[in-house]
Amino acid sequence: MEELARQFPRPPISRLPNELLLRIFKLLLGAATLEDGMRTSDLQLSWKQGLAGVSRHWRDVILNSPCLWTTIMVTPVCKAASIKVHLQRSSQFTLDVEVCSWDHPGREDALKDLFVILVPHAHRWRSFAIRDNVRETYIYAVLDELQQLSFPLLTRVSLSNVPISPPEELAPKPVFFRQGTCHRLKYLNLVGDFTDAASFQIPLSVTTVSLDFRFDLIEEEQHWIPDLFKSFSCLQLTSLTVAGYISNYHLPPNSIQLPLLEKFVCNLSHAKALVQAIVTPSLSHMECRHPGSWGESPKNIFTGLESKFTGVHCLALSELYSMFQNWDSTETKDICLAFPNIRHLILGNGDAELMLHPDVATHWQYLESLTIHSDAKDTSGLLDRLLPWLKRRCDLSQPVIRVRFKGPMNGRAISSLYGALHGVCTLEWSGVVYHPEVVICGTADDQPWLELLEVSGPFPSFTCHPRSVMSVRSTRAEYVRGCRNREPS
Helix, strand or coil: CHHHHHHCCCCHHHHCCHHHHHHHHHHHHHHHHHHHCCCCHHHHHHHHHHHHCCCHHHHHHHHCCHHHHCEEEECCCCCHHHHHHHHHHCCCCCEEEEECCCCCCCCHHHHHHHHHHHHHHHHHEEEEEECCCCCHHHHHHHHHHCCCCCCCCCCEEEEEEECCCCCCCCCCCCCCCCCCCCCCCCEEEEEECCCCHHHCCCCCCCCEEEEEECCCCCHHHCCCHHHHHHHHHHCCCCEEEEEECCCCCCCCCCCEECCCCCEEEEEECCCHHHHHHEECCCCCEEEEECCCCCCCCHHHHHCCCCCCCCCCCEEEEECHHHCCCCCCHHHHHHHHHHCCCCCEEEECCCCHHHHCCHHHCCCCCCCCEEEEECCCCCCHHHHHHHHHHHHHHHHCCCCCCEEEEECCCCHHHHHHHHHHHCCCCEEEEECCCCCHHHHHCCCECCECCCEEEECCCCCCEEEECCCCCCCCCCCCCCCCCCCCCCCCC
């Protein structure tokens, strides 16, 4: 039989290189975990066993590929035997350990028993995460187990639901990531109700920090906030994200030196002091988002900061519309002056109506693209701002920009936007729910005016270009720069 089997050609799936087969297995295991809604090593183990049963070749690849066994997810349904199998099969590869779904009381001992197995391999940990569905007592139980350990290969730490203070029966708040124990740590993400600087013993090796203050602190609990922000100057940060609700803190202008920072995401309730305090000569990407009660006008935040962020080429603003009732071109001008060299502007749903004043169209002469997140069915309000702004830019002989709409617009909204804007910009859509009639509507000579650009699942993207050779309308009029009396039909 073996001789007969060798006479038949191998099926295509068996001829795949092991490297490609491994990549397929990784994607499949990741998708299976997300689809089942459970993150557990037992689930992945059962999928690996199923794949290994397909053929001898697949079995050999799975059992002899340590990279398929390096992710260990510690959950209440996880069995000790499963963790031991992963530790054995992963050989000496680095490990990614994740704790999640411990939201039922009375299981601390079971969690500690699993960590008794993991702790001897702490020298192999590459990343460690505690997700937001883990009870406070369990978090302390885990961190207490790690207090005296060293993590020579640990590069990423993400902790959610960091408690305000430890339960009375436990020791003071444990902090295991310190300079002496995690000297290779690069990425640190903390989300919680912080009340003191003891939660932030950030190793000097960290280059990416993300902090989320989940609840507003009372004034007497905020005395340590300025020292925390000032400590960032001691780090070689390239990316910084701060979010949440803090107020009544004070920082001198230009007092925080961040010479290597390239990306800054600010979602604070009171951002003024921090924005005015940072000095970021290498900054190229900045995002500002309203977290719920910003309470400050950008006029106050950015006034007097002309050319402070000259190196920023990508600026993302979202949810500004929910903060202010009396926004005018002054607020927009302050932002334009603070970020004079923007090439890519990203606006949230509703923010375009605030930011795109014709009076400030003279700014951002290097602008290349404008992305608008919108799910609106009625585009009249958006067009009332966007169209005059684009026309004004054309009148000033500024380069035609690419306008991209992201969101589930219907065919009528797409047609309305195209009809008004196709002569003054390059148009793109992404995240559009595909309907055949969207492609064929508004055609002339059987040529569609929406061209299928790319397909990602059921949400394709469309693009159409101004002044292209593609016939768009049977009678097509374009907006010509400098000719204000001639408008698009």
